[in-house]
Structures are given as C-alpha cells and as structure tokens.
Amino acid sequence: MPPADDRPTPDTPVAEGLTADESGGRYLIYLLSVFEALRLRELETELRPLSMSVSRNRVLGWLSVNAEATMTQLSRGSMIERTTLTRLLDPMVRDGLVERVRSDADRREIFVRITATGLEHLRRSVLAANGVNDRYRGVLTADEIRAATAVLLKLLSQTRLDDQTFAMLTRRERRRPGQTEGK
Structure with a gap:
C-alpha cells in the first residue's frame, strides 16, 4: 500500500488536467465501479471455499427474505x-440449495424457494461476506456511512429501475429531487 501522502486528493489530476472536484463527478462514478469490482473479486475469493459465489449468495439472500419468488x-x-439466473439455478437445485415449485393457480408459473440446506449455506456465506464488508465499513465514521448511503440512494433514485424494483432493492419508496413526501 502506498504511503498516505501518495494517495489521490481532490486536487490530484484525474484526467486531462482535471481534478476530482473539477471532473463533474465522473471520477466518483469511476471510483465507485472500481471499488465494487475489487470488493466483488474479494468476496468471490472468500466464498469459493464454501462452494458459494456472489450470485448464489444474492439469490439465497433474496429468497431468505421473500419466502418464494417467480x-x-x-x-x-x-x-x-x-x-x-436460469443457468445459475440449475446447479443450485441439484445441490439442494433451492427448489422450483409449480404454482397451483397457474401451472405455467414456477416459484423458486430456498431450502434448509440453502439457508445453512447462506448463513456461512454471510459470515464470510460480513468479514470483507466490515473491513471496509470499519474505516468509515458513522457520519461518513450516513452521507455515503444518502448519496448512493440519491444516485439509485435516478436509475431506470421501475419504482417497484427500486423499492424492493432499497426497501424505500423512490423520491426524485424536488419530490415531496407521499408523492
């Protein structure tokens, strides 16, 4: 790791002589994507010995909160x-982590449910993932966490996600800039 005085600051040129402050936020978005790629790589490394992956973890995590899902x-x-997802689920079904169940109301509709084995795999993988995530969270103050969360929610509110999916992912109602409470 380079010494602290070699780290970029808001005055460090990021491209064509622009500093992070002058880049109009492009550097922020770039840094977010770099951080997420590196964090996911580290998570994959931690999850591999558990026969898990970030994608498997996402599926099991979602199903553990939402009993079943189409x-x-x-x-x-x-x-x-x-x-x-279809290709991911086939081996998960074979490994007994999830099961596919036909709807009684509409035989064409398939629900996916987590199994007891899937819950146990999720429990172990969450412990491993928390170790990675806690290491990163640990360098932030409570105020920095609140501020970063607010910024990320604001950015997410501008994505092309439909309102239902936005609420599903963030556990919040979408509020766009200028929108008042309840609209």
Missing part, C-alpha cells in the same frame, strides 16, 4: 439477468 421477481431482486 423468476421475474428473483431476477429483479437479485439483479441477475433472467437467462443467467
């Missing part, structure tokens, strides 16, 4: 494309 609901909630 493929569309699970795709939206886990942020995994539906075709990728």
